[in-house]
Amino acid sequence: MENCSYEKVVGLNLEATELRLGLPGSADEHDEKHSSSCSYSSSSSSSNGVVRTNKRSSPEESIHEDEEEPKSSKKAMISHDSSNPDDDQDKNVPPSKAQVVVGWPPIRSYRKNNGIQQQQEKKKKKNGEEVIDGVGNGMYVKVSMAGAPYLRKIDLKVYNSYQQLLMALQNMFKCTFGEYSEREGYNGSEFSPTYEDKDGDWMLVGDVPWNMFISSCKRLRIVKGSEAKGLGCL
Amino acid sequence: MKKTAYSFPEEVLEHVFSFIVSDKDRSSISLVCKSWYEIERWCRRKVFVGNCYAVSPPILIKRFPELRSVTLKGKPHFADFNLVPEGWGGFACPWIRAMAGAYPWLEEIRLKRMVVSDESLEIIAKSFKNFKVLVLSSCEGFTTEGLAAIAANCRNLRELDLRESEVEDLSGRWLSDFPDSYTSLESLNISCLGNEVNLLALERLVSRCPNLKTLRLNRAVPLDRLPNLLRGAPQLAELGTGAYTSEMRPDVFSNLAEAFAGCKQLKALSGFWDVLPSYLPAVYPVCSQLTSLNLSYATVQSPDLIKLVSLCEKLQKLWVLDYIEDDGLEILAASCKDLRELRVFPSDPFGLEPNVALTEQGLVSVSEGCPKLQSVLYFCRQMSNAALNTIARNRPNMTRFRLCIIEPRSPDYLTLQPLDDGFGAIVEHCKDLRRLSLSGLLTDRVFEYIGTYGKKLEMLSVAFAGDSDLGLHHVLSGCDNLRKLEIRDCPFGDKALLANAAKLETMRSLWMSSCSVSFGACKVLGQKMPRLNVEVMDESGPPDSRPESSPVEKLYVYRTVAGPRLDMPGFVWTMDDDSALRIS
Numbered sequence: 001m002e003n004c005s006y007e008k009v010v011g012l013n014l015e016a017t018e019l020r021l022g023l024p025g026s027a028d029e030h031d032e033k034h035s036s037s038c039s040y041s042s043s044s045s046s047s048n049g050v051v052r053t054n055k056r057s058s059p060e061e062s063i064h065e066d067e068e069e070p071k072s073s074k075k076a077m078i079s080h081d082s083s084n085p086d087d088d089q090d091k092n093v094p095p096s097k098a099q100v101v102v103g104w105p106p107i108r109s110y111r112k113n114n115g116i117q118q119q120q121e122k123k124k125k126k127n128g129e130e131v132i133d134g135v136g137n138g139m140y141v142k143v144s145m146a147g148a149p150y151l152r153k154i155d156l157k158v159y160n161s162y163q164q165l166l167m168a169l170q171n172m173f174k175c176t177f178g179e180y181s182e183r184e185g186y187n188g189s190e191f192s193p194t195y196e197d198k199d200g201d202w203m204l205v206g207d208v209p210w211n212m213f214i215s216s217c218k219r220l221r222i223v224k225g226s227e228a229k230g231l232g233c234l
Numbered sequence: 235m236k237k238t239a240y241s242f243p244e245e246v247l248e249h250v251f252s253f254i255v256s257d258k259d260r261s262s263i264s265l266v267c268k269s270w271y272e273i274e275r276w277c278r279r280k281v282f283v284g285n286c287y288a289v290s291p292p293i294l295i296k297r298f299p300e301l302r303s304v305t306l307k308g309k310p311h312f313a314d315f316n317l318v319p320e321g322w323g324g325f326a327c328p329w330i331r332a333m334a335g336a337y338p339w340l341e342e343i344r345l346k347r348m349v350v351s352d353e354s355l356e357i358i359a360k361s362f363k364n365f366k367v368l369v370l371s372s373c374e375g376f377t378t379e380g381l382a383a384i385a386a387n388c389r390n391l392r393e394l395d396l397r398e399s400e401v402e403d404l405s406g407r408w409l410s411d412f413p414d415s416y417t418s419l420e421s422l423n424i425s426c427l428g429n430e431v432n433l434l435a436l437e438r439l440v441s442r443c444p445n446l447k448t449l450r451l452n453r454a455v456p457l458d459r460l461p462n463l464l465r466g467a468p469q470l471a472e473l474g475t476g477a478y479t480s481e482m483r484p485d486v487f488s489n490l491a492e493a494f495a496g497c498k499q500l501k502a503l504s505g506f507w508d509v510l511p512s513y514l515p516a517v518y519p520v521c522s523q524l525t526s527l528n529l530s531y532a533t534v535q536s537p538d539l540i541k542l543v544s545l546c547e548k549l550q551k552l553w554v555l556d557y558i559e560d561d562g563l564e565i566l567a568a569s570c571k572d573l574r575e576l577r578v579f580p581s582d583p584f585g586l587e588p589n590v591a592l593t594e595q596g597l598v599s600v601s602e603g604c605p606k607l608q609s610v611l612y613f614c615r616q617m618s619n620a621a622l623n624t625i626a627r628n629r630p631n632m633t634r635f636r637l638c639i640i641e642p643r644s645p646d647y648l649t650l651q652p653l654d655d656g657f658g659a660i661v662e663h664c665k666d667l668r669r670l671s672l673s674g675l676l677t678d679r680v681f682e683y684i685g686t687y688g689k690k691l692e693m694l695s696v697a698f699a700g701d702s703d704l705g706l707h708h709v710l711s712g713c714d715n716l717r718k719l720e721i722r723d724c725p726f727g728d729k730a731l732l733a734n735a736a737k738l739e740t741m742r743s744l745w746m747s748s749c750s751v752s753f754g755a756c757k758v759l760g761q762k763m764p765r766l767n768v769e770v771m772d773e774s775g776p777p778d779s780r781p782e783s784s785p786v787e788k789l790y791v792y793r794t795v796a797g798p799r800l801d802m803p804g805f806v807w808t809m810d811d812d813s814a815l816r817i818s
């Protein structure tokens with residue numbers, strides 16, 4: 001049965017529930033590129049019909065392409081895709097990964113980053129590089145938004161910078177944050193991203209260095225612009 | 235109460251009943267006659283509630299006034315895979331409050347997929363003087379502060395098991411709250427905790443509890459502290475290590491190997507985060523006695539896994555990553571003739587290309603070599619009808635078969651046909667099959683097979699399968715013992731659901747998400763079946779803001795004697811019989 005027509009007939013907006021972690025702008029781009037949007041076409045001509053996006057995978061992968069085990073065919077995947085315009089924003093462009101559908105494959109979240117990610121972290125540690133260790137094997141934090149009836153959860157480990165995180169949040173909640181400045185926070189926007197740190201204080205996202213943020217962020221909350229005025233160093 | 239010449243005195247009946255432990259049998263006893271119902275309910279000590287919303291605390295307490303052990307399950311199984319939004323429900327608090335009042339002698343509480351607050355833990359700690367067992371499986375909502383209350387107050391605690399729960403880990407200090415006089419610990423599982431616990435307190439606790447049989451540490455316990463812990467508890471039967479890595483030093487290694495060798499009763503091993511392969515031989519001394527081995531976090535390659543596994547001739551249960559590959563599974567099949575359960579997890583579930591040489595062949599080998607194999611969970615990237623056929627014929631004793639072909643709708647990679655026949659062979663030959671999870675390209679035919687042959691099937695999980703309502707109809711009308719059915723992303727709709735409405739009252743629950751069930755049909759179902767709760771979940775707004783024919787996002791139907799629940803969040807609506815939407 002052709003999945004495309006099923007989706008269209010039923011009018012299901014699967015995209016709304018898809019967990020997509022694309023680079024800035026990549027979501028729209030891929031909608032156009034892969035307009036069939038049939039994530040799971042089982043055509044015999046390809047071994048898998050999973051849509052490739054620039055889902056951020058383990059950031060460490062690009063560093064270690066030389067050290068990959070010979071058996072692993074992931075080597076083929078780990079190459080800088082310089083044709084991708086999004087590269088300009090990030091030096092360590094991750095290899096393309098499967099477009100992720102919520103809850104598939106059916107593994108518990110604490111198992112998800114077990115194999116490859118652990119290997120990369122081990123190598124990083126061996127090289128004396130800093131590895132950010134989260135709780136368990138991912139760094140899932142809850143994200144709430146003023147006025148939204150339900151929470152979401154995101155894996156902070158998947159992002160490398162504030163820019164990526166904010167783009168993802170703006171995508172997920174269909175809001176904009178505006179321009180960040182140390183003095184004025186997120187100026188000219190309806191919403192601002194805030195987070196609760198280890199001490200239980202609510203801070204404005206962006207004030208501290210990224211690494212410090214990652215290790216101290218317990219949960220995120222998107223608040224109305226006016227609410228953010230009294231936070232942190234403002 | 236009228237007594238005939240043929241009836242036994244109550245005390246005798248009670249004594250006889252005390253030997254009947256299975257819930258099903260207890261239920262049967264209670265249906266014999268009114269007096270047996272009465273006697274049974276007063277002497278029932280243990281109750282299992284598979285769906286916490288199927289019954290309410292007052293109803294439970296009224297019927298069973300003298301319970302010592304209660305098990306509750308909350309969220310639907312698909313919550314494990316993030317398909318159930320936060321706030322859905324499964325709150326333990328109302329139960330714990332009610333039980334605190336009604337069962338002062340309660341000894342055991344086991345919760346699965348429930349939301350447990352620190353307040354609830356504090357109530358437990360203070361209300362039950364003889365509290366012995368707390369198992370929180372895949373629960374969330376509490377912090378280490380709640381654990382501190384348990385540690386400080388439960389003098390008779392035997393078991394504290396937090397398996398796979400999400401605990402807000404504020405500090406490792408809580409472990410020190412077990413008083414020095416406390417020595418009754420038999421089982422401790424803290425593997426899910428993120429932070430370091432107070433290691434000194436842990437060592438002292440472990441060495442002063444002579445009956446400690448199970449100890450599952452968390453990743454933060456460093457390897458070089460393990461020997462001390464083991465020496466403090468040489469009677470351990472089950473151990474979960476912490477991180478299994480350290481600077482490679484010969485003295486650390488020999489210390490560890492010696493400590494393991496001293497654990498003559500060790501039967502089960504788990505943990506093994508961050509494994510440094512050169513430390514694996516330290517467990518070789520105990521391999522020949524192991525019956526259970528969980529290496530599902532061990533990111534080591536096939537040769538190291540093979541060396542380890544081939545020494546475990548008594549192994550009954552193996553959980554491992556797909557690094558073991560087909561070669562490793564072949565060795566497993568040759569070495570572990572007592573194997574009953576195998577789980578192979580994917581090391582790179584989101585990668586597009588296979589990263590390891592693990593195919594259907596590995597599973598075929600094990601099915602051939604291990605005559606007692608009855609429980610399988612297998613993630614792989616290719617499958618064929620031929621392989622499934624072979625597996626089915628090799629292992630008619632299979633009772634649990636869960637196959638996940640990672641790419642949805644993958645056909646038989648040899649013939650490019652659907653995998654209907656393969657799974658059909660499984661249900662046909664494995665006559666005692668109780669649990670089945672499907673994957674790959676599947677048409678309505680596979681459901682026809684399941685309905686025809688799956689007579690003992692109790693739980694079925696379906697994703698991205700089927701062509702039409704006929705598929706769902708086959709399952710609902712054919713599987714006589716079906717209790718739990720969970721479906722996602724299948725073209726199943728109203729017809730099959732409504733035609734089999736009565737069936738739903740014989741089941742625990744039905745989950746359908748991203749299918750084609752319309753809002754209108756949900757309303758009809760809710761109206762027709764007052765003893766079902768028909769819950770519609772929609773995160774994009776109230777379903778009645780769209781046409782009745784619109785499909786609902788998620789549907790969860792379950793039988794209940796407690797009526798619609800009152801603790802639903804804003805995105806859950808119950809379809810009840812006054813045909814008005816009730817939004818809580």
